[in-house]
Amino acid sequence: MSVPGLGRLLAAEIRERLASTTINIGSDGRSDVALFTVDHAAFSRIGDLRLAEDVFVEVGRTLRSEGDHPRWIVNRIWKRARIERALALWRQQSRRGRGATYRVVTRVQSERAFRRTDLRRELEAAIAHSQRNWKQADPAALEVWITEYARGQFVAGLRLSSAAMRQHKGRAIERRGALRPTVAAAMVRLAGKGGQLLDPCCGSGTILLEATNVGWDVFGMDIDSRSVKIARSNVPTARVEVADVRSLPFDANSFDACVSNLPFGRQFRVDEPIEHWLSKATHELSRVTRVGGRLVLLTPVLPTSILPEALTLRHETHIRLLGIPTVIWGLERDDQSLA
Ligand SMILES: C[S@@+](CC[C@H](N)C(=O)[O-])C[C@H]1O[C@@H](n2cnc3c(N)ncnc32)[C@H](O)[C@@H]1O
Numbered sequence: 269m270s271v272p273g274l275g276r277l278l279a280a281e282i283r284e285r286l287a288s289t290t291i292n293i294g295s296d297g298r299s300d301v302a303l304f305t306v307d308h309a310a311f312s313r314i315g316d317l318r319l320a321e322d323v324f325v326e327v328g329r330t331l332r333s334e335g336d337h338p339r340w341i342v343n344r345i346w347k348r349a350r351i352e353r354a355l356a357l358w359r360q361q362s363r364r365g366r367g368a369t370y371r372v373v374t375r376v377q378s379e380r381a382f383r384r385t386d387l388r389r390e391l392e393a394a395i396a397h398s399q400r401n402w403k404q405a406d407p408a409a410l411e412v413w414i415t416e417y418a419r420g421q422f423v424a425g426l427r428l429s430s431a432a433m434r435q436h437k438g439r440a441i442e443r444r445g446a447l448r449p450t451v452a453a454a455m456v457r458l459a460g461k462g463g464q465l466l467d468p469c470c471g472s473g474t475i476l477l478e479a480t481n482v483g484w485d486v487f488g489m490d491i492d493s494r495s496v497k498i499a500r501s502n503v504p505t506a507r508v509e510v511a512d513v514r515s516l517p518f519d520a521n522s523f524d525a526c527v528s529n530l531p532f533g534r535q536f537r538v539d540e541p542i543e544h545w546l547s548k549a550t551h552e553l554s555r556v557t558r559v560g561g562r563l564v565l566l567t568p569v570l571p572t573s574i575l576p577e578a579l580t581l582r583h584e585t586h587i588r589l590l591g592i593p594t595v596i597w598g599l600e601r602d603d604q605s606l607a
Pocket of ligand 1: 443445446447448468469470471472473474475489490491492495511512513514529530531532536537538
């Protein structure tokens with residue numbers, strides 16, 4: 269599962285890291301869901317995925333939206349041979365023994381045909397019948413999720429990950445307003461491969477850390493000296509200084525990529541109308557990025573009319589963060605004059 273809107277990028281990461289070829293992307297409304305197949309060797313590397321918020325081993329799924337009824341769905345999915353196979357993989361990954369406390373998590377796209385709690389109860393009844401030594405608890409050692417990954421189609425899986433997967437290791441100091449690490453990882457992925465990378469509004473350094481982990485040489489700037497201190501302590505190998513993105517202390521063509529979660533909204537106000545601010549920031553970032561280099565910017569609105577001529581918009585990835593829509597803009601610095 270990924271942040272809503274990142275499913276296609278997660279699929280690309282799965283293909284690359286785990287050599288999976290069969291990937292089906294859906295959404296349950298709260299997360300994008302990528303269903304995929306891997307061999308045993310790749311299964312042990314499943315925790316390496318940087319864009320996934322959670323990973324599961326599948327028990328089963330329904331393929332058609334037929335007989336929209338909780339009992340029918342559970343009967344199709346919760347079958348002894350499949351449960352045993354999924355449990356063996358769950359034990360291997362979680363290193364837990366037999367006998368488990370469990371809880372069921374249910375997600376449906378709408379409650380038109382039946383209520384979410386009806387599906388949960390039906391699955392709990394099936395589990396009580398097939399796994400007599402399991403006890404319900406919350407929190408529980410084993411989480412069984414059943415989710416509507418496409419209209420009328422359900423998949424159930426055993427959760428392999430904990431919250432640690434989406435938090436990524438490394439940030440000693442957390443700060444309010446910090447970016448989700450899986451989104452930072454997606455942005456770094458869109459920046460291409462290696463070289464010198466600048467985050468000019470780096471905050472606590474989430475993007476710098478993700479970029480460092482995949483081999484970029486990183487520089488961070490922030491107008492706020494407390495953020496600079498936090499970023500330095502979170503990413504000791506980064507060079508981090510106080511600076512204003514509208515006037516950066518670098519020569520033209522210094523960076524292979526500029527990747528940033530720009531200030532917006534109530535938490536990070538800017539000191540002039542946002543369009544003026546964005547225009548100055550993008551002109552300055554265009555100047556310090558080399559020809560052919562990339563800018564990857566997270567901000568809800570980026571009118572093309574304010575962009576410098578030297579930047580070409582290559583792609584937009586629409587995502588939702590805590591339910592709020594926003595966009596990752598992918599731009600390329602081309603060979604035109606900087607005027
Ligand atoms: C959305 S936050 C970045 C959060 C960061 N990605 C993280 O994970 O902690 C935006 C940052 O932009 C900084 N900022 C605001 N105006 C700036 C400017 N003119 N130049 C540089 N940084 C600025 C703020 O201090 C804030 O740290």
